[in-house]
Amino acid sequence: MSDTIDLNIRIDHLTRVEGHGNIVVDMEAGELTQCKLEIVEAPRFFEAMLEGRLFTEAPHITCRICGICSVGHTTAALRAAETAIGFSPSRQTVQLRKAMLHAEFIQSHILHLYFLAAPDFLGVGSVIPLAETHKDVVKRALRLKKLANDACAVIGGRHVHPISLVVGGFTKLPTVEELQGLRDTIVAALPDVVETVALFKTLEIPHFLRKTEYISLKSDEEYALYEGDIYSSYGVMLPPRRYRHVTNEHVLDHSTAKRTRTAFGTFMVGALARVNNNFDQLSEGAKAVADELGFKTPCFNPFMNNVAQLIETRHCIDDLVAILDDLIATGIVDEIPDPQPKAGRGVGAVEVPRGILYHDYEIDAEGILTQVNCIIPTGQNLSNIEADMRELVHEVIDEPKDQIALKLEMLVRAYDPCISCSTHILDVEFV
Amino acid sequence: MAKPRIAFFDFACCEGCQLQVINLEAELLDVLDHVDIVTFREAMSEKSDDYDIAFIEGSITRASDIPRLEKIRENATVLIALGACATIAGVNALKNRRTPQENLRIVYGDDGDKFETFPVRPIDQVVEVDYYLHGCPIDKNEFLEMVKALLMGTAPKQWTSAVCVECKLRENECVYDLGRLCMGPISRGGCDAICPAYGNSCEACRGILPDANIPSMVEVLKAHGASEAEIERRFTNFTAIDKLVQEMEQPQ
Numbered sequence: 001m002s003d004t005i006d007l008n009i010r011i012d013h014l015t016r017v018e019g020h021g022n023i024v025v026d027m028e029a030g031e032l033t034q035c036k037l038e039i040v041e042a043p044r045f046f047e048a049m050l051e052g053r054l055f056t057e058a059p060h061i062t063c064r065i066c067g068i069c070s071v072g073h074t075t076a077a078l079r080a081a082e083t084a085i086g087f088s089p090s091r092q093t094v095q096l097r098k099a100m101l102h103a104e105f106i107q108s109h110i111l112h113l114y115f116l117a118a119p120d121f122l123g124v125g126s127v128i129p130l131a132e133t134h135k136d137v138v139k140r141a142l143r144l145k146k147l148a149n150d151a152c153a154v155i156g157g158r159h160v161h162p163i164s165l166v167v168g169g170f171t172k173l174p175t176v177e178e179l180q181g182l183r184d185t186i187v188a189a190l191p192d193v194v195e196t197v198a199l200f201k202t203l204e205i206p207h208f209l210r211k212t213e214y215i216s217l218k219s220d221e222e223y224a225l226y227e228g229d230i231y232s233s234y235g236v237m238l239p240p241r242r243y244r245h246v247t248n249e250h251v252l253d254h255s256t257a258k259r260t261r262t263a264f265g266t267f268m269v270g271a272l273a274r275v276n277n278n279f280d281q282l283s284e285g286a287k288a289v290a291d292e293l294g295f296k297t298p299c300f301n302p303f304m305n306n307v308a309q310l311i312e313t314r315h316c317i318d319d320l321v322a323i324l325d326d327l328i329a330t331g332i333v334d335e336i337p338d339p340q341p342k343a344g345r346g347v348g349a350v351e352v353p354r355g356i357l358y359h360d361y362e363i364d365a366e367g368i369l370t371q372v373n374c375i376i377p378t379g380q381n382l383s384n385i386e387a388d389m390r391e392l393v394h395e396v397i398d399e400p401k402d403q404i405a406l407k408l409e410m411l412v413r414a415y416d417p418c419i420s421c422s423t424h425i426l427d428v429e430f431v
Numbered sequence: 432m433a434k435p436r437i438a439f440f441d442f443a444c445c446e447g448c449q450l451q452v453i454n455l456e457a458e459l460l461d462v463l464d465h466v467d468i469v470t471f472r473e474a475m476s477e478k479s480d481d482y483d484i485a486f487i488e489g490s491i492t493r494a495s496d497i498p499r500l501e502k503i504r505e506n507a508t509v510l511i512a513l514g515a516c517a518t519i520a521g522v523n524a525l526k527n528r529r530t531p532q533e534n535l536r537i538v539y540g541d542d543g544d545k546f547e548t549f550p551v552r553p554i555d556q557v558v559e560v561d562y563y564l565h566g567c568p569i570d571k572n573e574f575l576e577m578v579k580a581l582l583m584g585t586a587p588k589q590w591t592s593a594v595c596v597e598c599k600l601r602e603n604e605c606v607y608d609l610g611r612l613c614m615g616p617i618s619r620g621g622c623d624a625i626c627p628a629y630g631n632s633c634e635a636c637r638g639i640l641p642d643a644n645i646p647s648m649v650e651v652l653k654a655h656g657a658s659e660a661e662i663e664r665r666f667t668n669f670t671a672i673d674k675l676v677q678e679m680e681q682p683q
Contacts (some may be wrong), residue, residue: 042445042527043492043539054529061522064447064521064522068450119475126474126477127474128463131460142459149454149456158568161567163626172631178602347475398554405468
């Protein structure tokens with residue numbers, strides 16, 4: 001019986017996640033006295049860094065918040081800055097940005113699925129032993145990752161801290177030939193995606209359910225990644241500028257990353273939230289992946305976030321091909337970005353691999369950033385992860401301690417937390 | 432000969448330089464044939480204090496970082512600064528414009544006193560660094576060259592010419608001719624002028640060359656219409672920590 005159980009778990013500097021976090025669980029006589037994900041990453045103060053800089057510098061500074069979601073931060077910064085100055089980018093610019101963002105989703109999801117999550121399911125500590133025992137699997141993962149990085153290189157110069165994406169458009173445009181070459185490479189990689197689905201079908205996802213509020217962007221036009229309104233699975237819809245109604249950031253002693261909660265309590269953002277909220281808008285190929293992996297909405301199992309990432313990988317590949325086809329058909333038109341400063345405030349709400357990312361900028365008439373706030377997906381998920389941890393501990397309490405610890409690690413990893421991002425929270429209170 | 436044992440560590444950074452290592456998709460398996468990676472928290476659960484070469488990403492931003500870095504220095508035979516945050520403090524140094532108390536208040540409000548922070552330092556202000564891999568992010572091929580040199584027992588190439596040199600070799604149109612400002616003339620190269628090649632300006636993410644002619648650079652920027660504030664921003668994007676820049680700011 002759990003009411004006689006004592007349990008102490010402490011996992012310092014959790015591995016195979018981006019950034020530094022500790023798992024701490026203490027149970028005394030069956031009562032949970034501590035159950036938390038401590039965030040011990042060094043804070044970097046991006047908000048303070050940005051104040052006083054020019055609005056056109058924001059994308060290149062904020063992409064340095066995170067190497068993995070570098071394109072995501074760039075995109076949120078571009079959209080916040082352009083909204084603030086009242087600039088509407090051309091259709092070509094938006095299509096190219098969407099292509100970059102899709103490629104980042106593929107790169108990030110593949111990295112997480114193969115390098116960070118899969119070793120748990122295969123009983124190894126990392127992908128390195130797999131290079132010996134499952135060489136084909138590792139080679140496939142590297143091929144898919146390379147594909148996404150190559151796409152970013154063609155369009156934006158590179159994936160980690162892209163170069164040519166600027167406020168107003170692009171400093172260098174890809175040629176139609178380059179886009180055609182990219183398209184052919186992506187189509188040729190589809191068998192690798194099919195094999196990835198086959199691999200994940202053989203992995204046993206832990207069964208754990210907890211009813212959760214899912215928040216994502218939503219759009220009438222498409223499966224919302226680049227833009228949309230804020231949508232909660234509990235039926236709330238808000239324009240991006242009212243994001244503070246869902247985030248409600250607050251500070252806890254044990255975390256250099258701030259926390260968030262809605263009126264309903266904790267909530268989840270990320271692949272599972274998006275697939276749950278916008279399933280009907282996925283590509284047919286992605287829906288087939290969902291079917292094959294037994295994914296049904298609404299899915300309340302956070303471990304299924306891994307499966308949702310795989311569904312999205314297929315969606316992003318299908319949609320990336322569609323975007324490239326469109327750009328190839330219309331041709332690339334030379335455009336010179338020339339954004340002019342104008343006083344205003346803009347919120348850029350963008351889906352990045354781990355959930356909604358908000359950048360909120362206030363700009364003066366000279367184009368200087370006077371107030372900046374960024375809210376990172378993992379910061380929004382932290383309280384929900386802890387709520388899941390509390391419930392999970394009670395469910396698996398009769399298992400051996402090392403199994404409980406492994407399940408907790410797998411749970412945290414399933415969220416694909418980006419801790420170095422989440423502490424780089426930049427906050428000022430708007431009155 | 433036993434394979435060298437390599438470890439990766441990070442302090443305040445975006446982990447993008449470690450990601451660049453994982454981004455060596457075509458070469459990663461070959462690298463693993465020649466070295467043993469024994470610690471790499473971002474990618475693996477195994478860890479060890481027994482290593483020959485330590486790659487350090489990130490800047491030092493709080494007192495508790497120092498003993499951790501000193502311990503790594505003690506364990507490692509060769510210590511390499513990986514990327515701009517480690518080599519020159521990178522964008523992190525932007526926060527040094529304000530006091531730690533001010534930064535804490537701006538970001539955490541009244542809760543600021545819960546956390547520790549001090550002015551950012553590159554890692555060679557705390558421990559001795561053997562080699563530098565510059566850039567934000569690092570160039571993955573330069574990382575490969577570094578590993579190759581270490582395996583061969585030769586000194587890794589440390590770049591001493593300006594970005595302009597590679598930019599000309601690449602036959603890029605000069606960024607100034609495109610009507611934009613650029614730090615290429617005084618910035619450390621080795622990046623193959625990738626930013627100008629994609630139509631953007633050099634932002635000096637590899638730092639300013641030790642023999643750079645700063646007054647002349649300031650004149651060039653002025654001649655192309657840069658205001659005092661603009662010049663200040665150009666010199667403090669990645670190089671806010673730079674000694675030369677600090678000297679330049681001292682009244683003559």
